[in-house]
Amino acid sequence: MLSQLKKPNDPCLLVGIETADDAGVYKINETTALIQTLDFFTPIVDDPYMFGQIAAANSLSDVYAMGGKPITAMNIVAFPMGCLPPEVLRDILMGGQDKVIEAGAVILGGHSIDDKEPKYGLSVTGTVHPDKILTNAGAKLGDVLILTKGIGTGVLSTAARAEMFPEGVAASIESMATLNRRAAEVATQYTIHSCTDITGFGLLGHAYEMAAGSGVAMKIKASTIPLLPEAAEAATIGLVPAGAYANREYLTTVCIDSSVPVAIQDLCFDPQTSGGLLLSVPYGEAEALLRALQQGGTPQARMIGEVIEGERGEIYVY
């Protein structure tokens, strides 16, 4: 459907919608390009402050995924005025603001509309050197794949609604509210061929985007994928959101070995909120980058697979 829109013909447009990347990038001058992105969604946790934190972290993440630094943000708000107390909105906005401050950026303002269902997120502007943009389209044969956060936020959000697995739910909330800032700062000190953040299409959906965009295939070892606490237990007992099934149906170039437990398969398709970065790194630098990430504030980072010979976009999970 997006292909029916006119394609821009501007030489300053460095990254547009053609490769389904995390953000748009526009060159300002020889040393600066602007990154523009936005994201918003309905509440996924009960606490309004944490909702604000998570939504903001999620929106900011796309700037980090492009190798950039956020500088400004604007609030996008939908709220049922008159139905929910104004303190709820205040707490959401405080959560968002605190997260933007943590990211070293500034909130300039925003816009709100009356809506029966609350929604919150940010429109974010960041900067990056035009020669250092990280796209989801540069992975090379022989690269190692590193994931910086555990997966399972979709399953654990479902567990939260079932009032089960409180420890896993708490760990998931903390993970969703964690910026990808540290991970990006460490990673950009190394050679990164490709980078994307893991969100609504799940680990395999975003791995597919990277593989297809780069013209490569990938293999992922299921037992090495970092999982959030209790995510596997929750998936085993059927706390699997509809989005995981939808992602699985959509991703036809993914092949999963039958030895991979169904719960782990479900987690691979589980839609993530504010997930970690998926990095495609030259083999020779992978060990050093992994150590640096684990010691530098991203202890859950793991090597999960490799870029291999194969059909464009094929992902083999074993």
Added chain:
Amino acid sequence: MSTKIDARGLACPGPVIAIKKALEEMDTGVVTILLDNKIAKENVIKFSTAHGCGVSITEQGGDFLLTVCKGASISDEPVRADEVATSNTVYVFTQDTLGQGSRELGAVLIKGFLYTLLETRPRPKTLLFMNAGVLLTIQDSPVMDHLNKLAQEGVEILSCGTCLDYFVVKDKLAIGEITNMYTIVEKMTMATKVITL
């Protein structure tokens, strides 16, 4: 014990919450749950099998009717097979001999079979007697000694009432209890293994 749930229209994870509650409220039993979408069906199947319950599925005009059978209490850890003295195995005796081809041989075999069952661990849970099988649970049955010993060890012995009536031997029942088709089907469905002779 059996419970029926209509979980159509419940938003995720409503169906899983519903089956969880129903299974927690029974020691053993059958829950039938009606669902209106594939995702709810998949998730309820996952929950049930993760807790050691058997599941059968019937499609009903776009909806899914799941029959979930719980044979033991839900526990956090699976029970190790060698820790169980009695397994939920049901033996169904449909005649008063064992096998076909010779009645004389069959009479010898059924005695031998029940004698061997006495020596076997783990114990079966239930012996069901139907059709001519009820002739084994009445007075003067050639296998009464073996059945008595099994009963003393806690094995449940049930004879079909309709069958006892048919053979006009109801007042000659000498061991165990009279049962009906509902219980027979329930016992067979809830069992982890059913052996029919």
